[in-house]
Amino acid sequence: MKSERARLTRLYGGLLVLAGVLLMGVVYLLVSETLYANVMSAVVPTFPLEGQSAQYAPALRADSLAETAVVDSANTKTMQEVTTAAGDAALSQLLTVSGISLGAYSALSVALAWWMAGRVLRPVGVITARARRLSGSNLHERLALKAPPGELKELADTFDGMLDRIEELVSSRQRFAANAAHELRTPLAVQRAAAEIGLADDPTPEKVARIRAKLIDTAAGSEQLIEGLLLLAVSDEGLHRRERVALDETGAAVTEALAADAKARSITVELTTRPVTVVGDAVLLDHLVHNLVANALRHNHPGGRVRVDVGPDGLEVVNTGPVIAPEAVPLLFEPFRRARARLHAPGEGAGLGLSIVASIARAHGGEATARANPEGGLTARVSLPRRI
Incomplete structure (x- = not known):
């Protein structure tokens, strides 16, 4: 100076x-x-x-x-x-x-x-x-420059706004790392306990079979979690390839692929599609639609309904299910956040579905939003830039 x-x-x-x-x-x-x-x-x-x-x-x-x-x-x-x-x-x-x-x-x-x-x-x-x-330990501090309105005052306020975004990003990453460590540590602890306790004495063939099934199931859950983390990291990096993707065809293919899961849960799926084409990564868009529909099936009740609507306005998935507090809806887009506490039950998911959806939508220049339905369940909407 x-x-x-x-x-x-x-x-x-x-x-x-x-x-x-x-x-x-x-x-x-x-x-x-x-x-x-x-x-x-x-x-x-x-x-x-x-x-x-x-x-x-x-x-x-x-x-x-x-x-x-x-x-x-x-x-x-x-x-x-x-x-x-x-x-x-x-x-x-x-x-x-x-x-x-x-x-x-x-x-x-x-x-x-x-x-x-x-x-x-x-x-x-x-x-x-x-x-x-400023450092990682005091990102909460702000310049708060006391000066008359002008270019330097505007610069200081812009710097404070940038610090707000950086603090939010760092806090999000810290929560993500802590939650990821916790999620990965749980299956490892289960595997270790099964191996140390279940096989401590002379195990019978039936006991070995149960322990083996438990280890395989836990390993599958860990693999699913790691795949979700990798997908989230890839989508956060942005798009590496772009092509014309028929979003209506993607919606129909995903719904058909999950039909067996919906039937097993006694859930009725209604699909409405209108021709719409977007430019982006076909694989990521497939994951986006799959995560939304799978999330609607997973967080539902037997005999419930799921409505999938794909058209020029984007993608909308509406499902029945438990009542969700409106103030809790924005938190569902954060990694490992769930509407209910995790029970570690089979098919429960890792809590990355909506966060991956939001990340893929941002990578395509779109936005993912949601609102709680008064009668229960969630209405999730993804808007994407349309290309005819």
């Missing part, structure tokens, strides 16, 4: 000194244009007219002299010499005084420019000092 202050000082000081030099030059030119004429007008009355005594000369006006009297050649020459000498002396004195004044003005201008630059850059110093103190 010191170098910037020096640059601003040179700029402000140079402009002020230049203004002083220009002003002095204009004053000198204006004075020199009329100085000799004014001196002549003051000198002429001091010289006597021909045929009159010198004592009456001062009482005569200069303009009447030209009409009523003629000054002799000796007096004319003397007047010119006196006028020139007086004018030169006055201009010399003017230059001397102006030079001294310009020097003092220049020194004052540089000091004033240094002070002005410091005042202008003071908010920048405050922003820099506070930004240097």
